[in-house]
Amino acid sequence: MTDKPKIGVYICHCGINIASTVDVETVEEYALKLPNVEVARTYSYMCSDPGQALIKEDIKEQGLNRIVVASCSPRMHETTFRKAIQETGLNPYFLEMANIREQCSWVHEETEEATAKAKKLITASVAKVRLLEALESKEVDAEPAALVIGAGIAGIQAALDIADAGFKTYLVEKTPSVGGRMAQLDKTFPTLDCSACILTPKMVDCASHPNIELLSYSEVEEINGFIGNFDIKVRKKARYVDFDKCTGCGDCAKECRVADRFPSEFDQGMGNRSAIYLPFPQAVPAKYTIDPENCLYLKRGKCGKDPKCQEVCGAGAIDFDQQDEFVEFKVGAIIVATGFDPFNPSRKPEYGYDDYPNVITGMEMERLVSASGPTGGKVLINNGEEEIEPKEVAFIKCVGSRDESVGNEYCSRVCCMYTAKQAHLIREKLPDANIRIYYMDVRAFGKGYEEFYDRVRRENVRYIRGNPSEIFKRGNKLIVKAENTLTSTPVEDEVDLVVLGVGLEPRAEMREIMDLLRLSQSGDRFFLEAHPKLRPVDTATEGVYLAGCCQGPKDIPDTVAQAKGAASSAMIPLARGKVTIDAQVAEVNEATCRGCGFCVEICPYTAIEMVTVNRFGHEIEVARVNEALCKGCGSCSAACLSDSVQPKSFRDRQILPQIAALGVIK
């Protein structure tokens, strides 16, 4: 690295994205005068093939050994240009980018200002690039296994794909059964497939697949490591039922002393379950679970003379002494498929969800119309006085979506269609009912959606444009107060049943997963993908991928498509069997290290250890970095009292000239 730096500066027009605001020719002239700059060029699209060729030619012909590309964000094209440089035989880390698009031309309108700033940013890059060092990236083995968190349709599909490709897959589900939200649905729009009929086979497959280890009623406790080498610790919660002995016969639930006393989570609280329960008849695995919060024996240590379930269980599967177990394993990639929560309409008190039993949510409606639901599929509703078959039904859309007052500006993407589907199902069951749908807009964007919406309208379902302002009770009827905004007339409709088309929200407990995996949230609070368009299943943490509604509201086709995408991305390191470790890791100068160990304590990855070396005949302790574990954050460096530990490419001597360059030029 004793060569004199010969720098090439390449300024991109990015069509007009940069060139319309930044005077690229002036910048080019300016760059040429900077120290060690041999070549400066501008080009319309530096990232294009001819643009890259320009750089490569100059490297070969002019003997350039350092490259500055002034274009878009390094988060966008750093790898593109690194590769291009590498093809010429130059070390790919002899590159520095000046972000004159996202952080210059796009945010400053004035040409004079933007041009001046572009000059500064390029100066800082030139100052740094001269001092960069050649780095070699290394490869380590990747564990050919994957972890999928969440076993709704997204998690199930992703796990099946990875397992089918021949890789071991651990599928971790928090609740006692796989299936997720889709299992709760009755029919699916727009084809009206029975949800259980298309989902159940997949649920069974994922439990019986030789490559899938299903960990139901389990939670991920710890995740350490990095792409290719994650160490996972999972807590298998005590079911108080011996998993191998339980036959799923259900005698225990029938005989439970508190049988059918507790709201069933699966039935959205519309039906009841016992303290020992199977969440729903098709649950996979078909093993019973005791709910420790409601079981008399577990709560009070006493249940009659002897617990009934224990008495009746022919298999002797009940085990009140069971403890949580921990399993540990290694995987190369992780897929997060933790799903969503339905919006809680208590936050829109004007709709009276907490006040009237005949105001229900869309999810509750699914259970109500489902043949396996609490009413056996009959649309029966308590209007506060008696159980009736509703004659007047109102649907309200966008409850908790597109609504700044509850902090959700986004569209939930499924409510328009599930409302239409439910209107259709009610029409099937109650041919004479009056069905109204209050809406802001109808968004029927998917394949076959518009056609389905048309069909529902033809089935005598009235669409009224205008979101209701209030719901209140008069006699034994509910009054829906709204304005028909197409005719500008106020309406007050008397109805028997109101169905709130509640939207989708991020999981309340998503924080736990965020902390485990270092994920971020986007503005809508769902998980943030690495790029909204081009890397929709990746995250900022390498080796961690997203599938389904945890990334944003989605219908089932999109969820399955994304799950398959996430599965194929996750399989890349698994199939390759190797992962490349970032070369920009920290390094200790053992000659100056004073062996204090501050860096060892501060490193969040335990990547630094103390080793004994011989310095001039004395055995002394110095710090040493394990490159496979180091992520290159540099926290150690700021703590080092002798500046001995330094992250490569972000060394003090590489950053200080940048500061100098930016500080002095006005």
Next chain:
Amino acid sequence: MSANNEPNIVAFLCNWCSYAGADLAGTSRVQYPSNINVIRVMCTGRINPLFVVNALQQGADGVLVSGCHPGDCHYMEGNYFARRRLGMLKDLLEYVGVDPRRFHMSWVSASEGHKWKEVVEKTVEDAREARSYEGFRRRQIDW
């Protein structure tokens, strides 16, 4: 302070949150003052407090450090280290006579393009209003 009276700000941004947030501001075409000059580091934990001092010595009128929200650090705890180190530095700067308005810390996530604009505007405004200081001798750069 420069001749045209426009403060010159050096900003240290972490790669994962604030730098991405500033990129998002660009993608969303949010307009903000051009006085801000960004140096990208992988994590705010990398920022040696002396970088800030050095920037002021080199003639910056203000310094901004921005990283992931506490708890969201891509490297788990780097921003906690930064918060402690730089919080202490802020007190020290004030003690030695530097107007505290010349040094800001903020947490801007990758999805907060608009917050980035607000942070920049505030930093520039504060640096503009800050008392002049002669405590640091401006160094001659020799690169």
